[in-house]
Amino acid sequence: MSSSSSQPLAGRRIWIGGIGGAGMSAYALVAHAWGAEVAGWDRNETPYLAHLEADIHVTIAPEPPTPPAGWEVYVSTAFAGRIAGRPRADLLAELVSLRRSIVVAGAHGKTTTTAMIAFCLDRLELDPTFLIGGDIAQLGGNARAGEGWLVVEGDESDRSVSALRPEVAVLLNVDLDHHTTFGSRAEVAELFEEWLAHVPHVVRAEELEPVELELAVPGEHNRRNAAAAIAALELAGVARADAERVIVEFAGAGRRLERKGEAGGVSVLDSYAHHPAELSADLAAVRSSPNGEGGRVLVLFQPHLYSRTLHLAHEFAVALAAADAVCVTEIYPAREEPLPGVSGRLIVEELAQVRPGMRLAYVPAVEEGARVVAGWARAGDTVLTLGAGDVDRAAPLLLEVLA
Numbered sequence: 001m002s003s004s005s006s007q008p009l010a011g012r013r014i015w016i017g018g019i020g021g022a023g024m025s026a027y028a029l030v031a032h033a034w035g036a037e038v039a040g041w042d043r044n045e046t047p048y049l050a051h052l053e054a055d056i057h058v059t060i061a062p063e064p065p066t067p068p069a070g071w072e073v074y075v076s077t078a079f080a081g082r083i084a085g086r087p088r089a090d091l092l093a094e095l096v097s098l099r100r101s102i103v104v105a106g107a108h109g110k111t112t113t114t115a116m117i118a119f120c121l122d123r124l125e126l127d128p129t130f131l132i133g134g135d136i137a138q139l140g141g142n143a144r145a146g147e148g149w150l151v152v153e154g155d156e157s158d159r160s161v162s163a164l165r166p167e168v169a170v171l172l173n174v175d176l177d178h179h180t181t182f183g184s185r186a187e188v189a190e191l192f193e194e195w196l197a198h199v200p201h202v203v204r205a206e207e208l209e210p211v212e213l214e215l216a217v218p219g220e221h222n223r224r225n226a227a228a229a230i231a232a233l234e235l236a237g238v239a240r241a242d243a244e245r246v247i248v249e250f251a252g253a254g255r256r257l258e259r260k261g262e263a264g265g266v267s268v269l270d271s272y273a274h275h276p277a278e279l280s281a282d283l284a285a286v287r288s289s290p291n292g293e294g295g296r297v298l299v300l301f302q303p304h305l306y307s308r309t310l311h312l313a314h315e316f317a318v319a320l321a322a323a324d325a326v327c328v329t330e331i332y333p334a335r336e337e338p339l340p341g342v343s344g345r346l347i348v349e350e351l352a353q354v355r356p357g358m359r360l361a362y363v364p365a366v367e368e369g370a371r372v373v374a375g376w377a378r379a380g381d382t383v384l385t386l387g388a389g390d391v392d393r394a395a396p397l398l399l400e401v402l403a
Helices: 022-033 047-051 088-097 110-123 185-196 220-235 240-247 276-288 306-320 345-354 366-376 391-402
Strands: 013-017 037-042 057-060 072-075 101-105 129-136 141-144 150-153 168-171 201-204 258-263 266-271 297-301 325-328 359-362 382-386
Touching (some): 022 129, 022 141, 072 088, 088 101, 088 150, 101 110, 110 150, 110 240, 168 185, 168 220, 220 240, 258 391, 266 391, 276 297, 276 306, 297 306, 297 366, 297 391, 325 345, 359 366, 366 382, 366 391
Parallel strands (some): 013 037, 013 072, 101 150, 297 325, 325 359
Antiparallel strands (some): 129 141, 258 266
16 A cells, blocks of 8 residues: 555654543544654543553643644644634544544443454454454454544534534434533434435444344343444445454443452442433443342442533432432533533432432542442442443442442
């Protein structure tokens, strides 16, 4: 292959604000592999930075430095307004344009479905490029630059998916998850339909039947994700039989019902689920798992975003009512400023109405929540830590207390 096609970004110098995130670190890795000189900044060290080459210079500091003169600057949505530069969507749109691409979109299941597609292409020796919003142990990280199809998540949270022009699009589902961007579910649906009008081949997952395969990942939602992945792979030229043969080996993405260990006869699982539909899917999957039969399901939930908590407190309560006991922590703010009167207590108060008598607790800190839930647990139970913030810190503490 000529150097121009294998190194399409040769001679470019790209600086990335927020380079430590799951998405931006992936873009950095691929841009570098495709010939660009890459550097960037983030507030904190993250696990994703470990995957970047040593010659990608990363500055870790509380405040962003001035980007080097003459470099192209791209900025994560999390730091938009703090650094002058182009939005991340512009960089991703260019990467998508440089390869035959599959973009996976929708409110729930993007990371897992994208990973399923990339995993199948990898195991079938089709050398994919992939950019995934979570670590995939079987693929060695969250990104890779190959010579085959590019597979990536498309994000509606900042409308950036609308800039992508893939050959194949997968729309998993439509839901209202980002209340500061969209006023209604209909507005989300309109964004997706406008985007899909530009895509030659579209998979609409909600029109597909769940696969009947024995997957390594649990839950009806993952059988639906697998159906969408296989349909996309067929559009990319993969025989259905080949896709089905390898997809059953896919063991999941990091923080997607990830088993963290067992202590004192109690299993601890961690999930990134942060929307009521995702909580419901995870709880149903744990209930239906052979390992979960007979024991109670105890939840430690860290709400993510003040706006989401305000608008969906009742829906969160309805979803969490499927557990046997629930402890809710304070909200992980991410990019938002606090809203008056909005805290994790809202969900606990709603739960008390939805399921009177249920064992409930509200605690400010994740560490305190871990101790509370560990105190509830007994042999045979499953503890599920849920949330898109830093609630994954609870798992080691839970296992330590339970041992």
